[in-house]
Structures are given as C-alpha cells and as structure tokens.
Amino acid sequence: MPRTKQYNEPEVIEKAMNLFWRNGYETTSMQMLEKEMGINKFSIYSSFGSKKGVFLESLKCYKQKLNRLLNKLKTAENGALGIKQYFYDFIDFTKETEYGKGCLVTNTANEIGEDADEQIKASLIAFTEEVKQLFIKILKQDTTKDIATIEQQADFLIISMFGLSSATRIFNKKQLDNYIENIFKNT
Amino acid sequence: MPRTKQYNEPEVIEKAMNLFWRNGYETTSMQMLEKEMGINKFSIYSSFGSKKGVFLESLKCYKQKLNRLLNKLKTAENGALGIKQYFYDFIDFTKETEYGKGCLVTNTANEIGEDADEQIKASLIAFTEEVKQLFIKILKQDTTKDIATIEQQADFLIISMFGLSSATRIFNKKQLDNYIENIFKNT
DNA sequence: TCAATAACTAACCAATCGTTTAGTTATTTA
DNA sequence: TAAATAACTAAACGATTGGTTAGTTATTGA
Numbered sequence: 001m002p003r004t005k006q007y008n009e010p011e012v013i014e015k016a017m018n019l020f021w022r023n024g025y026e027t028t029s030m031q032m033l034e035k036e037m038g039i040n041k042f043s044i045y046s047s048f049g050s051k052k053g054v055f056l057e058s059l060k061c062y063k064q065k066l067n068r069l070l071n072k073l074k075t076a077e078n079g080a081l082g083i084k085q086y087f088y089d090f091i092d093f094t095k096e097t098e099y100g101k102g103c104l105v106t107n108t109a110n111e112i113g114e115d116a117d118e119q120i121k122a123s124l125i126a127f128t129e130e131v132k133q134l135f136i137k138i139l140k141q142d143t144t145k146d147i148a149t150i151e152q153q154a155d156f157l158i159i160s161m162f163g164l165s166s167a168t169r170i171f172n173k174k175q176l177d178n179y180i181e182n183i184f185k186n187t
Numbered sequence: 188m189p190r191t192k193q194y195n196e197p198e199v200i201e202k203a204m205n206l207f208w209r210n211g212y213e214t215t216s217m218q219m220l221e222k223e224m225g226i227n228k229f230s231i232y233s234s235f236g237s238k239k240g241v242f243l244e245s246l247k248c249y250k251q252k253l254n255r256l257l258n259k260l261k262t263a264e265n266g267a268l269g270i271k272q273y274f275y276d277f278i279d280f281t282k283e284t285e286y287g288k289g290c291l292v293t294n295t296a297n298e299i300g301e302d303a304d305e306q307i308k309a310s311l312i313a314f315t316e317e318v319k320q321l322f323i324k325i326l327k328q329d330t331t332k333d334i335a336t337i338e339q340q341a342d343f344l345i346i347s348m349f350g351l352s353s354a355t356r357i358f359n360k361k362q363l364d365n366y367i368e369n370i371f372k373n374t
Numbered sequence: 375t376c377a378a379t380a381a382c383t384a385a386c387c388a389a390t391c392g393t394t395t396a397g398t399t400a401t402t403t404a
Numbered sequence: 405t406a407a408a409t410a411a412c413t414a415a416a417c418g419a420t421t422g423g424t425t426a427g428t429t430a431t432t433g434a
Contacts, residue, residue: 002410003401023300026213030392040413041393051392102297109356110289110297113210125357155362156369162358163350169296170312171349175342182343186373189380190431217422227383228423238422375434382429390421399412404405 009047010061012037017058017065021104022096024111025055052117059123062104069093070134079141083157084184087164091176100168110166132158157183196234197248199224204245204252208291209283211298212242239304246310249291256280257321266328270344271371274351278363287355297353319345344370 019028019036030051034041048054069089076082094100101107109124135154139145145153160183167176206215206223217238221228235241256276263269281287288294296311322341326332332340347370354363 002408003399003412005411024213024298026211027298027300029390031390040411042395042412042414045393046411096301101301106353107297110294110353111211111214112356113214114283114288121357128357152365152369155358155365159350159354159358159362159366160347162353163346166293166297166349166353167346169299170308170315171342171346175346178339178342179346182339189378190382190429192381216420218420227381229382229384229425232423233381376432377434378432380429380431383427385424385426387424388421389423391419392417393419394415394417396415397413399410401410402408404407 005043007037007039007043012039012047013054013057013061014065016054017061017104020055020058021062021107022101024107026111052120056119056123059104059108059120059127063127066093066103070131073138074134076138077141079138080184080187083135083138084180084187087161087180087183090161090164091168091173094165094168098172099170100165102169103162103165106162106165109162128158128162131161192230194224194226194230199226199234200241200244200248201252203241204248204291207242207245208249208294209288211294213298239307243306243310246291246295246307250314253280253290257318260325261321263325264328266325267371267374270322270325271367271374274348274367274370277348277351278355278360281352281355285359286357287352289356290349290352293349293352296349315345315349318348 015037016033019032023032030041030044033044033051033054037044044054048057069086072089073082073086076085090103091100094102105124105127108120112120132154135157136150139150139153164176164179167179171179202224203220206219210219217228217231220231220238220241224231231241235244256273259276260269260273263272277290278287281289292311292314295307299308319341322344323337326337326340351363351366354366358366
C-alpha cells in the first residue's frame with residue numbers, strides 16, 4: 001500500500017562494499033556511505049540497522065564477488081596450476097591504481113584491534129577456512145600426496161593468498177610476480 | 188630556568204607505539220593516547236605537534252624495536268636458516284593473546300586507504316626495502332646463486348614476511364608453522 | 375629570594391561521529 | 405478518491421573527534 005523503495009538493497013550494498021574495500025571500516029563514515037550508496041541515512045538504518053550491519057552485508061557481497069573468481073578455480077582440473085592462475089587473477093581483482101586495494105577480508109583482519117568485534121572476526125575466519133577447503137579439494141587431485149602434506153600445503157597457500165592481498169597495497173607488480181613464481185616454482 | 192619535563196619523550200612514544208600497534212591509527216584517539224602515554228594533550232602536542240606526529244615517531248620507535256630482532260639476523264652466518272629463525276622470532280615478537288597483533292608497518296599498510304598520507308606510505312615502503320636489502324646480503328652468502336635468483340628470492344621473502352604479519356592476526360599457531368616450514372622446505 | 379619561563383591543568387573549540395526522530399511525500403488498495 | 409502506510413527528508417541528538425588556549429604551578433639561574 002505504501003510507496004515503493006527507490007533503491008535496490010543488493011545494489012546499494014555493493015556500493016558500500018566498494019567504499020569499505022577502498023577505505024577500511026573505521027575510516028568510512030556514515031556520511032560517506034550516504035553519498036556513495038546514494039540514499040539517506042534513514043534508509044540505510046531502516047534497511048541494515050547500523051554501520052556494522054552495512055559492513056556485515058558488505059562482507060557477504062564481497063564473498064559473492066570473490067566467489068566468481070573461485071568458481072573458475074573450482075571447475076579447473078589442472079590442480080596447483082589452477083591455483084597459481086587464481087593468484088594472478090586475484091591481483092587483477094584487487095587492482096586499483098599503481099597499487100592494489102587488497103582483499104576486504106584481509107584488510108579487515110589487519111584493521112581490527114584488541115577489542116575486535118567477534119561477529120566480524122568469525123566471519124573472516126570462516127571465509128579463510130572456506131577457501132582453504134577448496135585448496136585441499138584441488139590438491140587432492142594429486143593422489144600421490146598424503147593427507148598431512150596436503151593439509152600443510154593448503155595452510156601455506158591460504159596464508160600466501162592472505163599475504164598477497166596485503167602485498168598488493170605497497171609492493172610493485174614485479175615484486176608480486178617474483179612472489180608468485182617462487183610460491184609455485186616446484187609445481 | 189623553567190621547570191623540567193616530568194616525562195621522557197622516547198618513553199611515552201614507546202607507549203603510544205604499543206597502542207597504535209594494538210589498535211591501529213584511526214581507532215586510536217587522542218584521549219586514549221593521553222591515558223596510555225600518561226601525559227596531557229598539551230604535552231603531547233607540544234612534543235609531537237599532532238596525532239600524525241605521534242604516529243610517525245611511533246613508527247620510528249617500532250623500527251628500532253624490530254631492529255633488535257634484525258641485528259640477530261645480521262650477525263647470523265647460517266644464511267637462509269637464519270632468516271627462517273627470524274620468521275619464528277617474529278611470531279613471538281607479535282604475540283598478543285591467542286593471536287598476534289601483526290606488524291605495525293603491515294597493519295598500517297593495510298589500514299591506509301585511497302587518500303593515504305604520502306609521508307606515512309613512504310615510511311612503510313622504505314622499511315620493507317631496508318629489510319629486503321638485508322635479506323639480499325644474507326642470500327649472497329651462497330655464492331652459487333646468480334643475482335637474478337637472489338633478487339627474486341628476496342622479494343619472495345620480504346612479501347612472505349609481510350604476509351606472516353597479517354596471518355598472525357587470525358591464523359592459529361599450527362597454521363603459521365605449516366606456512367613457515369613450507370617457505371623454507373628446500374633450504 | 376625572586377623574577378623569568380617553560381611545563382603543566384583543564385576547560386573549551388568547531389567539526390564530525392553514529393544514530394534517532396518528527397514531519398512530509400508518494401503510492402497503493404479498498 | 406481517500407484513508408492507510410511505508411519511504412522519504414532533514415534537522416537534531418549526545419558523544420567524541422583532533423586540536424587550542426587561558427591561566428596556574430614548579431623550577432631555575434641570577
């Protein structure tokens with residue numbers, strides 16, 4: 001009966017996500033969110049409840065976006081080589097100007113301090129675990145490796161992925177290439 | 188002729204540094220700094236000019252603190268194995284509770300957004316370059332390696348170091364161990 | 375011992391923070 | 405077409421942000 005919403009929630013969340021991605025959680029103010037999302041504070045609060053609410057939805061949106069990259073990896077059948085390609089794809093994914101804007105998950109993990117919000121932290125850990133399990137699945141394509149080796153390699157890869165994300169913030173393209181080539185030099 | 192300062196600048200900066208290290212730049216307020224440094228705002232501003240001033244001095248202090256770890260590495264004569272030990276030392280260095288508080292340099296690199304302060308960014312890049320040069324010096328102990336290989340390995344190590352710092356924030360001890368063992372498995 | 379002076383205290387600055395709310399506008403169905 | 409109702413606007417909330425400043429206190433060399 002009443003008037004209809006003039007905005008689309010997933011659409012404005014994607015805009016919010018990009019702002020958080022570029023600027024971090026603390027630095028991003030409600031005022032900036034209003035401007036970027038193109039809607040009023042009232043609308044933001046009625047749709048998402050709080051700044052943290054907007055952020056948690058943004059994290060979900062980010063995961064979906066990243067999942068499009070991961071789907072390519074899921075269907076790949078060339079094992080570790082597919083993972084290497086994923087690392088390179090990821091650099092393009094985070095590309096901003098000369099440097100990258102990192103990964104929203106990694107950026108957030110680095111931003112949150114001693115009194116970190118548990119809900120946010122849990123969301124981050126869950127995501128790294130998800131990607132790690134995908135790595136394990138792919139590494140298992142090589143049936144000559146035992147499970148302990150695979151577990152260790154998966155930890156190595158997920159943390160390297162994490163590191164790559166940080167690295168895009170201040171290391172140049174050549175350094176990032178050197179990094180990836182070294183990770184996969186025995187592959 | 189006037190009264191003497193009741194505080195010691197390097198001493199209060201170390202306290203500020205620890206606060207920034209734990210909480211990040213944005214999250215740390217002047218109020219928190221007053222409390223942690225144990226001196227009044229007036230004293231902070233008369234000694235360091237601004238919040239950014241306190242932070243830049245904190246970065247210097249952090250580098251000095253980290254240099255004590257690096258000195259152990261400088262005098263080590265066991266090449267890459269010394270670097271491996273440095274990685275493990277670093278985990279202890281950043282240890283907070285269950286997780287680590289990362290590296291102040293890495294944390295800051297991840298925190299700063301698109302309108303990053305150039306002075307701060309330059310300070311971060313300078314530091315990574317400094318450590319990388321140290322890695323190169325150590326890797327050159329192995330005279331069988333050519334310079335291109337050494338350059339690539341140094342980039343790999345400094346970015347891995349960067350990644351390890353991020354990783355201490357949300358990965359557990361076993362995962363970090365897996366990570367380091369994989370980095371140095373051929374050493 | 376006392377004038378000089380820097381270190382200090384504490385109140386205050388405007389601006390902005392995340393959040394709320396009173397009042398207005400547009401849309402819908404009965 | 406008109407009552408109902410949700411979407412909207414915009415002003416304001418108290419708290420806190422980084423930063424300043426007037427006035428007080430302590431220490432010093434002369």
